[in-house]
Amino acid sequence: MIFYLLLPLFSLLLVVLQTTVLSLFFFGKMGLEISLIMVIWAGFRMDALKGGVLAFILGFLLDCITGSVTGILTTYYVAVFFLSRAVSFKVYSERFFFIMAFAFLCAFSEGLFVAVIYRIFYGVDVLEGIYKIFLIQALALALFSPLLFVLFGRMEGMLNVRETA
Amino acid sequence: MLIPKKYQTITIASILVIVSLIILSISIQRPGDTGIFKRLVLEAASPPIGAVNSVLDTVRDVWKRYIFLVGLEQENRTLKARIAQLTNELNESRELHLEGLRLRELLAMKNTLPGAVIAARVVDRENAYVFKTILINKGTSDGLRVGLPVVSAEGVVGRIVDASWNVSRVLLLTDYNSNISARIQNGRAEGILQGGGAINCALKYVERSEEVKVGDTVVTSGLGGVFPGGLILGTVSRVDRKGSGLFLNIDVSPSVHFSRLEEVLAVLPDSEKSP
Numbered sequence: 326m327i328f329y330l331l332l333p334l335f336s337l338l339l340v341v342l343q344t345t346v347l348s349l350f351f352f353g354k355m356g357l358e359i360s361l362i363m364v365i366w367a368g369f370r371m372d373a374l375k376g377g378v379l380a381f382i383l384g385f386l387l388d389c390i391t392g393s394v395t396g397i398l399t400t401y402y403v404a405v406f407f408l409s410r411a412v413s414f415k416v417y418s419e420r421f422f423f424i425m426a427f428a429f430l431c432a433f434s435e436g437l438f439v440a441v442i443y444r445i446f447y448g449v450d451v452l453e454g455i456y457k458i459f460l461i462q463a464l465a466l467a468l469f470s471p472l473l474f475v476l477f478g479r480m481e482g483m484l485n486v487r488e489t490a
Numbered sequence: 491m492l493i494p495k496k497y498q499t500i501t502i503a504s505i506l507v508i509v510s511l512i513i514l515s516i517s518i519q520r521p522g523d524t525g526i527f528k529r530l531v532l533e534a535a536s537p538p539i540g541a542v543n544s545v546l547d548t549v550r551d552v553w554k555r556y557i558f559l560v561g562l563e564q565e566n567r568t569l570k571a572r573i574a575q576l577t578n579e580l581n582e583s584r585e586l587h588l589e590g591l592r593l594r595e596l597l598a599m600k601n602t603l604p605g606a607v608i609a610a611r612v613v614d615r616e617n618a619y620v621f622k623t624i625l626i627n628k629g630t631s632d633g634l635r636v637g638l639p640v641v642s643a644e645g646v647v648g649r650i651v652d653a654s655w656n657v658s659r660v661l662l663l664t665d666y667n668s669n670i671s672a673r674i675q676n677g678r679a680e681g682i683l684q685g686g687g688a689i690n691c692a693l694k695y696v697e698r699s700e701e702v703k704v705g706d707t708v709v710t711s712g713l714g715g716v717f718p719g720g721l722i723l724g725t726v727s728r729v730d731r732k733g734s735g736l737f738l739n740i741d742v743s744p745s746v747h748f749s750r751l752e753e754v755l756a757v758l759p760d761s762e763k764s765p
Binding site: 338340342344345346377378380384388389396404407442 | 532
């Protein structure tokens with residue numbers, strides 16, 4: 326229960342940290358989306374309900390704070406969580422190289438997903454000018470993902486996220 | 491839970507995806523509508539974002555100030571180097587100006603001399619207690635030779651005692667070995683000006699009956715054939731009439747400041763022209 330009480334506050338702080346401090350690392354040109362790594366990590370480690378709610382809340386908060394079309398990242402994060410969970414049953418997901426590759430795919434796919442939504446519903450081609458940024462951002466996130474996995478692992482007990490189902 | 495464990499994941503996934511898609515479709519259909527949940531999130535996120543940004547702004551300001559100070563230090567260093575360079579240039583200009591003035595005086599002096607002259611620069615000074623000489627940068631290849639008188643704009647300097655190809659040594663009139671035929675300019679009393687070493691020279695062999703007083707100008711007499719007549723040697727600084735000798739004891743202060751001497755003229759005899 327404590328997990329669900331702490332979750333909104335923790336998610337809010339994580340998103341605030343991501344949109345303020347971490348954006349400085351790349352001089353505000355792009356961000357380091359650690360919330361996505363958190364969702365992937367949750368997919369590997371948490372049960373469906375806790376992880377699903379975490380992904381939903383993180384996505385929704387990001388949608389609200391970043392000013393994107395509400396629901397885009399919510400949908401994507403929920404999808405990534407369940408995809409990660411499905412993958413974790415099939416492969417050994419503790420290897421750093423696999424984590425990096427998977428994080429890269431998820432991060433780059435996020436850019437494509439956003440571009441597709443904007444293309445379909447608004448007729449705007451956002452991918453044209455910024456696909457390189459998506460690519461670099463995905464690479465940077467992939468590089469940091471093992472470190473973030475270790476960090477989130479340390480916080481596992483604190484957040485009481487052990488699979489209970 | 492009420493749902494069988496086997497279907498829990500698929501059920502939760504379906505619910506969350508459907509809810510997400512509903513939110514997305516509502517958002518797309520009503521682009522201008524902020525919505526209550528979004529407002530709540532924005533209100534909740536605003537204080538921590540403001541606090542973090544405030545801290546970041548402070549850090550950024552401190553960093554910018556630091557960078558500014560680093561730039562200021564660099565600029566300061568550059569300006570100091572520039573000041574040093576300009577000071578050097580200014581000193582060079584002053585030196586050139588002063589050299590010009592001295593050379594002008596020398597030129598004026600040259601016009602008063604009977605013979606041709608050769609200008610030379612002082613390159614060294616021997617300022618021991620006894621030996622009073624200077625080294626000049628002209629020698630026999632320039633037409634100089636031993637015995638030639640050397641003068642400056644202020645008066646007589648001495649005579650050449652050693653002449654090499656490109657340098658010559660000049661015995662100053664303050665050296666103990668220097669003896670120059672001299673005369674009191676006003677009274678026409680004649681004597682020999684002998685070097686006194688440290689500061690003053692002594693005018694010897696002036697008879698007691700001569701009218702000599704402090705401040706009188708002493709010039710070369712022209713006798714002896716080394717120095718042309720009428721060149722300033724110095725001024726009388728002391729006249730001693732006491733004692734029982736035949737001659738007066740007269741001290742003479744040289745007109746030339748030997749420690750400040752930089753350019754001199756070597757005077758050739760009347761019959762010679764400068765090379």
